[in-house]
Amino acid sequence: MQVIETTIPDIKIIEPSVFGDERGFFMETWHQQRFDQQVAGKPTSFVQDNHSKSAQGILRGLHYQTQNTQGKLVRVVSGEVFDVAVDLRQGSPTFGQWEGIYLSAENKRQLWIPEGFAHGFYVTSEEAEFVYKCTDFYNPTGEVTLQWDDSELGIQWPLKADPLLSEKDKVGKSLTELRNLGLLF
Template sequence: MKIIDTKIPDVKIIEPAVFGDDRGFFMETWSQAKFEELVTGKPTHFVQDNHSKSKKGILRGLHYQAVNTQAKLVRVVSGEVFDVAVDIRQDSPTFGQWVGVYLSAENKRQLWVPEGFAHGFYVVSQEAEFVYKCTDYYNAESEVSIKWDDEVLDIKWPLNEGLPLVSEKDMNALSFEQSPKVETFKC
């Protein structure tokens, strides 16, 4: 397992060791001990796994929970996405900054998105299947959506043609300035 730092120190790219030959490949996608030693440096407990499938041009996010904050370990098992994490921790030195990383079935990379980050992704392949582990349960009452095209954040999405397809919830999302922030810098 190789850990790659991003411009936000708490967000990490994880490249698993992949062993392959003409029959296919094998890789370890999760190891509690290695993850805690190399990524978080502290006990990390996942309680929920999610799996979504989206077509080209779909943008999901930017989502987070204001209460029951979740950290996520995300990866793509089919296709490719541009994955984004935005720091919404008010007392963080990287507050309001974002990291964007291509995740694909081909590169097999994973992204560690700690608590206190909004998260979203844009599908660049014909379709993509996206899986992720969460450190807390989904809580619909505390879910917040920040506008994907917020001017303050100025995320450079690699849009194919025109506007992305977004859900009604994401069309009605809050601006970064309007959205509730996470007050405790936990990482």
């Protein structure tokens, strides 16, 4: 496993060791001790795994929870997405900054997004299956949506057309609105 630093120090790209031949491949997708030592830098417990499937052009996010805050270890098992995390920790030197990387079944990369970040992804392939581990349980009463196209963030999504959004993602709030509402970390 190789851990790659990003422009936001707490977000990590993980490239697993992949062993393949004409029969297929094997890779270790999770190892508690290595993750704690090499990625999170502290003991981390995951309590929930999620799996979603989305068609090309769908954008999900940017989501986070103000209660039961979640760290997420994300990866793609089919297709490709452009994955984005936004730092919402008000005391952080990278507050309001974002990191975006391509995750795909082909590159097998994983992304660690700790608590305190909004998260979303845009499907660039015909369809994609996205799986992720969470450090806390989903709490719909604490869920917040950050506006995916907030000009203050300036996220450079690789859009080919207007993205397909859920109703809750269409009405996401700007970073300024969330700050004024006291809904940041």
